[in-house]
Amino acid sequence: MKIKVVELFAGVGGFRLGLEGFPKPESPNYEVIWSNQWEPSTKMQHASRVYEARFGSEHHSNQDIASIGSAEIPDHDLLVGGFPCQDYSVATTLHNSKGLIGKKGVLWWTIHRILSEKKNKPKYLFLENVDRLLKSPSNQRGRDYAVMLKSLDDLGYAVEWRVINAAEYGMPQRRRRIFFIAYHKSTSAYKKLLKSNKTDWLLKQGTIANAFPVRTDVSNCLDFELNGDLVSITETFNKDGKLSPFQNTGLMSQGKVHTLKTMASFEGKRTVLGDILQNGEVTEDFFIAEEDLPKWSYLKGAKKEIRKTAAGFEYNYSEGSMVFPDALDNASRTIITGEGGKSASRFKHVVHTKKGLRRLTPVELERLNMFPDNHTKLEGITDTKRAFFMGNALVVGVVGKIGAALYQQIGQSEVHDDSTT
The missing domain is CATH 3.40.50.150 (Vaccinia Virus protein VP39)
Structure with a gap:
């Protein structure tokens, strides 16, 4: 049936x-x-x-x-x-x-x-x-x-x-x-x-x-x-x-x-973030340049500061720190639609590898949702768009x-x- x-x-x-x-x-x-x-x-x-x-x-x-x-x-x-x-x-x-x-x-x-x-x-x-x-x-x-x-x-x-x-x-x-x-x-x-x-x-x-x-x-x-x-x-x-x-x-x-x-x-086997990483297959553009690390660290870190609105109004702003880089011995945080692109972000995943800190690849994002590798790879579809798909997808x-x-x-x-x- x-x-x-x-x-x-x-x-x-x-x-x-x-x-x-x-x-x-x-x-x-x-x-x-x-x-x-x-x-x-x-x-x-x-x-x-x-x-x-x-x-x-x-x-x-x-x-x-x-x-x-x-x-x-x-x-x-x-x-x-x-x-x-x-x-x-x-x-x-x-x-x-x-x-x-x-x-x-x-x-x-x-x-x-x-x-x-x-x-x-x-x-x-x-x-x-x-x-x-x-x-x-x-x-x-x-x-x-x-x-x-x-x-x-x-x-x-x-x-x-x-x-x-x-x-x-x-x-x-x-x-x-x-x-x-x-x-x-x-x-x-x-x-x-x-x-x-x-x-x-x-x-x-x-x-x-x-x-x-x-x-x-x-x-x-x-x-x-x-x-x-x-x-x-x-x-x-x-x-x-x-x-x-x-x-x-x-x-x-x-x-x-x-x-x-x-x-x-x-009580069964658990898959963690480290299990799904691509080894030796990641291109340079996923790695974070050394000069960009301070911005990533700031965005991921705890904050207590005075900020100003566009209208000039000042207010107290505070937020806690994010784990940076992401822990490899635990399941990953929730994928968001904005995982793609090189710009620094508080919410994008960053992992530590032998070659340095880097963002997740489209294949790794697919694996976190248990999709087949390269399911979203298609001519004319950017890596940023592929990340967006996974941010919207289910497991x-x-x-x-x-x-x-x-x-x-x-x-x-x-x-x-x-x-x-």
């Missing part, structure tokens, strides 16, 4: 690599049958070019997803994507047709539109975002995630989520992201989740728990309901709350939320492990369902 996949906001194909190529690319359980990548702020569609170079242009779309009709997207079993973190609030009520819609240009509502309009809805969703989604916006902590969960509930999905730091499971980068799986009410997995003890699902039985084991103090569980429609949630959810009610682990089914805080449980190994657990969950649920009918 192959799961048919549509990949939205595809970037350079991290989800596809994780599902189709991890761990055995010769016999994948998933098949991407349609993909979309569109970068609205640039004329040259660099990420889409890389995607097509690696996976082919057939069934790949390089158009604004908001302009694509749902009928143009083939029916599929699993919808995946890492969509931008935006303001998900509901803007208005339409009187004549579609009910509630979100703010124009917010890509979550494009996903919502596709799910709403598809007669044969995808059975499963596998989505990724930055972990601050659970806490935004600052004046209504958790509201955006509540709107998302309620909108999926209205469409007939149950959702489980977890914030995963890849390094806590032996992967080479400290990259923290929220991953969530949704099951449509027509699936056996949905029915299995509904019948389950919710804490057991999150700690043992669920898809993410099987991929990434956890431990917890179960006394910190929180249960609440998402009451009202999307407009009322937008206006009232956690209006006076200082903290988000959503913990790093949880699930939502039939409008009821069960959430708790978990910690990673991992392929996380997708691979969740994908494998989801495939097993689907199979087990079907067997379980058959045995009870």
Whole structure:
């Protein structure tokens, strides 16, 4: 059984690599049958070019997803994507047709539109975002995630989520992201989740728990309901709350939320920054010139100084020091989009080698996200752009492990369902 996949906001194909190529690319359980990548702020569609170079242009779309009709997207079993973190609030009520819609240009509502309009809805969703989604916006902590969960509930999905730091499971980068799986009410997995003890699902039985084991103090569980429609949630959810009610682990089914805080449980081999470095293959332009070292040291160092705004206003500025150079015996810090280029930076990675201090190469950045070497190498794509891709990408190994657990969950649920009918 192959799961048919549509990949939205595809970037350079991290989800596809994780599902189709991890761990055995010769016999994948998933098949991407349609993909979309569109970068609205640039004329040259660099990420889409890389995607097509690696996976082919057939069934790949390089158009604004908001302009694509749902009928143009083939029916599929699993919808995946890492969509931008935006303001998900509901803007208005339409009187004549579609009910509630979100703010124009917010890509979550494009996903919502596709799910709403598809007669044969995808059975499963596998989505990724930055972990601050659970806490935004600052004046209504958790509201955006509540709107998302309620909108999926209205469409007939149950959702489980977890914030995963890849390094806590032996992967080479400290990259923290929220991953969530949704099951449509027509699936056996949905029915299995509904019948389950919710804490057991999150700690043992669920898809993410099987991929990434956890431990917890179960006394910190929180249960609440998402009451009202999307407009009322937008206006009232956690209006006076200082903290988000959503913990790093949880699930939502039939409008009821069960959430708790978990910690990673991992005893396996760990990959560190030193393990992924290229040896003897790095060109001179990645090394930091001696005359530039003071600037790097200043930017990386602790500061307590008076600064002046453009308008002439003086203020006290302070910040702590960064590890400089980066430790080779630990997982790396999170890759940022600005890793490329020679200019000194507080946040770029710098490593110490026999030949001196240097920045990370595009291949090393790919390795930190568990991409194949030179996945983003293509004529006309600069090293700076390749670094940008990796700053936006996800850790392929996380997708691979969740994908494998989801495939097993689907199979087990079907067997379980058959045995009870």
